[in-house]
Amino acid sequence: MTAATDGALPPWRQRLRGALKREGRQVSARWLQLATVAADGTPRVRTLVFRGWSGAAQLELYTDGRSSKTAELTHQSQVELCWLLSKAKQQFRLRGAAAQVAPAADQSQWRSLSPSGRALWGWPHPGQPFQSEAPFPQELPEDAPIPEHFIVVQISIQQVELLDLSHHPHQRLRWRHDDDWREQRLNP
Numbered sequence: 001m002t003a004a005t006d007g008a009l010p011p012w013r014q015r016l017r018g019a020l021k022r023e024g025r026q027v028s029a030r031w032l033q034l035a036t037v038a039a040d041g042t043p044r045v046r047t048l049v050f051r052g053w054s055g056a057a058q059l060e061l062y063t064d065g066r067s068s069k070t071a072e073l074t075h076q077s078q079v080e081l082c083w084l085l086s087k088a089k090q091q092f093r094l095r096g097a098a099a100q101v102a103p104a105a106d107q108s109q110w111r112s113l114s115p116s117g118r119a120l121w122g123w124p125h126p127g128q129p130f131q132s133e134a135p136f137p138q139e140l141p142e143d144a145p146i147p148e149h150f151i152v153v154q155i156s157i158q159q160v161e162l163l164d165l166s167h168h169p170h171q172r173l174r175w176r177h178d179d180d181w182r183e184q185r186l187n188p
Helices: 009-022 068-076 106-112 114-122
Strands: 031-037 043-051 052-055 058-064 078-085 090-101 150-164 173-177 182-187
Touching: 009 078, 009 090, 009 150, 009 173, 031 068, 043 058, 043 068, 058 182, 106 150, 106 173
Parallel strands: none
Antiparallel strands: 031 043, 031 078, 052 058, 058 150, 078 090, 090 150, 150 173, 173 182
16 A cells, blocks of 8 residues: 555655754754745745644645735645755755635644744734834733634645755655655656
8 A cells, every 4th residue: 555545644754754853953944935926926935834734745834814925825726835954954845735724613723832923913914014103912822812814724735855965966856646655766
């Protein structure tokens, strides 16, 4: 049986787990870049924090529903993530489709954030002109109500490429969901 049919993790997840372990407790190990397409067809890229897995090939990110990112994901759900793990000398490129999901009824995603992490959703509308009198709380308690603009984005991964810079020559591998996550070596 393959990873896609037996419920096991895809092979790229195991490699990603190993690379993350080599990063140690570096906060930057949870940062990944999300590439989207704006309504005018131009590219957009920004850094988000990896929040967890909601399936073997489905990861979660949190975003502010008032940001342009949510409109971009509604316009075009196909995205690519770039996850650079510098200590491991590995770059993962994850391609897939994003779906915006409301927070869980049990508030587990909201509560998983630190008080300072929750505070970001108490800030004024992102991308609007700065007003010095606007509130920028430093913390929000765990029991603070979930703002309507707290959005969980689930990305269903369809393809993964790994560029491993620790070898000579560099090693480049690809896995595709529609090929049962079979590993294919590519020229770097």
